Amino acid sequence: MSSPAVALEVELERVHPAAFGWALACCGGDRTAAEDTLQASYLKVLDGRARFDRRASFRTWFFAVVRRTAAEQRRRNALWRLWPLSWLGGAVDGRPDPAVALAQSETTRRLVAALARLPRRQREVLYLVFYQDMSIAEAAEVAGISVGTARTHYERGKAALKQRLEGERE
Amino acid sequence: MSERDDEELRERFAALRREHTIAAPVFRDTMAAARSRPHPPRPPRPPRPRRGRRLGFAAGAALLLVALVLILTVRNRHRTTVDLASVRVHAPTDFLLQLPGADLLRTMPRLGRVSFDRRTL
Numbered sequence: 001m002s003s004p005a006v007a008l009e010v011e012l013e014r015v016h017p018a019a020f021g022w023a024l025a026c027c028g029g030d031r032t033a034a035e036d037t038l039q040a041s042y043l044k045v046l047d048g049r050a051r052f053d054r055r056a057s058f059r060t061w062f063f064a065v066v067r068r069t070a071a072e073q074r075r076r077n078a079l080w081r082l083w084p085l086s087w088l089g090g091a092v093d094g095r096p097d098p099a100v101a102l103a104q105s106e107t108t109r110r111l112v113a114a115l116a117r118l119p120r121r122q123r124e125v126l127y128l129v130f131y132q133d134m135s136i137a138e139a140a141e142v143a144g145i146s147v148g149t150a151r152t153h154y155e156r157g158k159a160a161l162k163q164r165l166e167g168e169r170e
Numbered sequence: 171m172s173e174r175d176d177e178e179l180r181e182r183f184a185a186l187r188r189e190h191t192i193a194a195p196v197f198r199d200t201m202a203a204a205r206s207r208p209h210p211p212r213p214p215r216p217p218r219p220r221r222g223r224r225l226g227f228a229a230g231a232a233l234l235l236v237a238l239v240l241i242l243t244v245r246n247r248h249r250t251t252v253d254l255a256s257v258r259v260h261a262p263t264d265f266l267l268q269l270p271g272a273d274l275l276r277t278m279p280r281l282g283r284v285s286f287d288r289r290t291l
Contacts, residue, residue, distance in 0.1 A: 009201070016197040021190040035195055035203075042204035108186045130183035162175055165182075 008045060011058045018132055022063050025127040026070035029112060033077075037070045044069065056141055060134070063142040067124070114164040122157030125150050 012019075020038060027033035041062070044050040050065045052058060115123050121143065128139035140150035 012201070013197045016200070017191045017194045018187075020194040021187055024190060031193075035200065038195075038200055039204040039207060042201055043207050043209070046204065047209055105185065105189070107182060108189055111182045111186055127183075130179055131187055158176075158179070161179065 005046075008052070012042060012045065012062070015059050015062055018059070019062060019066055021131060022127065023066050023070065025124065025131070026067055027073075028116065033070075033073065037066060037073055040073065041066045041069045057138070059132075060138050060141050063128070063132070064144065067142060067144075110165065114161055117164060118157055118160055119153075121145070122153045122160065125153040126157045126161060129154060 019041070020034060023034035023037045023041075024031065027037055041050070044065060045052075045062070052061050055061075056064075115126065118126070124143050125136070125139050128134045128142055129136060134142070136150050136154055137147050139154070140147045143150060145153075
C-alpha cells in the first residue's frame with residue numbers, strides 16, 4: 001500500500017470512534033445504518049470519490065463526508081420504501097437500534113430521546129458542538145451551512161433541549 | 171442559558187460519547203467490510219476534444235479572421251469621398267434669384283471700354 005494511503009488509514013483510525021458516534025447521530029441512533037454509513041464513507045475515501053483537500057481539519061472534512069453519505073442512504077431508503085417489493089428486503093427503518101438503547105443509561109436515554117425530537121439541523125449542530133467538542137465554525141463546515149445559521153441552530157437547539165430535559169425531570 | 175447548564179449538557183453528551191466509544195465497532199473490521207463492498211462505478215469522464223478537432227477550430231477561426239480583414243480593406247478601397255467645397259447645387263428655381271446686371275458684377279471692367287448688357291437697359 002502506498003504511503004499516502006497508509007497515512008489516510010491512520011487518520012481514519014484516529015477519528016473512528018468519534019466518526020461512529022457522528023454516524024449514529026446522522027442515522028437517528030440506528031446502529032446498522034450507522035455502520036453501513038461508516039463503511040460507505042471509508043470506501044469513498046479509499047477509492048478517491050472523497051478527497052481530502054486540506055482546507056479544513058481531517059476530522060471536519062471526514063464528518064462532512066459521513067453526513068453526506070448518511071443523507072444519500074436516507075434518500076435511498078426513502079425511495080426503497082416506495083418500491084412495491086420493499087417488504088422483501090428488510091430495509092432500514094431509521095428507528096434507534098434496540099441493542100444500543102439497552103446499553104444506554106437512563107441519563108443518556110433521556111438525552112437521546114430529547115435530541116430525537118429536535119429538528120435535524122439543530123440536533124446535528126448540538127451533537128457536533130457538545131459531543132464532538134467542535135467550535136460553531138467547524139460545526140457549520142461539517143453541516144454545510146453558514147456560521148450565522150449554525151449559531152442560530154445552536155442557540156435554539158440548546159434552549160429547546162434544556163426545556164425538554166427539564167420537562168422530563170419534573 | 172447559564173454556563174452551568176452548558177456544563178451539565180456537556181457532561182450528558184460526554185456520557186453518551188463514552189457509551190458510544192465502548193459500543194463502536196473495531197476499526198479493522200469496519201475497514202475490511204468497507205473494502206469488501208462492491209465499488210460503485212466511477213462516473214464516465216466527459217470526452218476530451220480530439221487534437222484534429224482542435225486544429226480544425228483553430229484553422230476555421232484563422233480563416234474567419236482573414237475574411238474579415240479582407241472585407242474591411244476592400245470596402246475602404248471602393249469608398250468615394252465627396253468634396254463638399256466643390257459641389258454646386260442647381261435648384262430649378264435658381265433663375266428667380268438672378269438679378270439684372272449680375273453678369274456685370276462678375277466681369278472684370280476694362281479701361282477705356284464700356285460694356286452693357288442690352289437686356290439691362
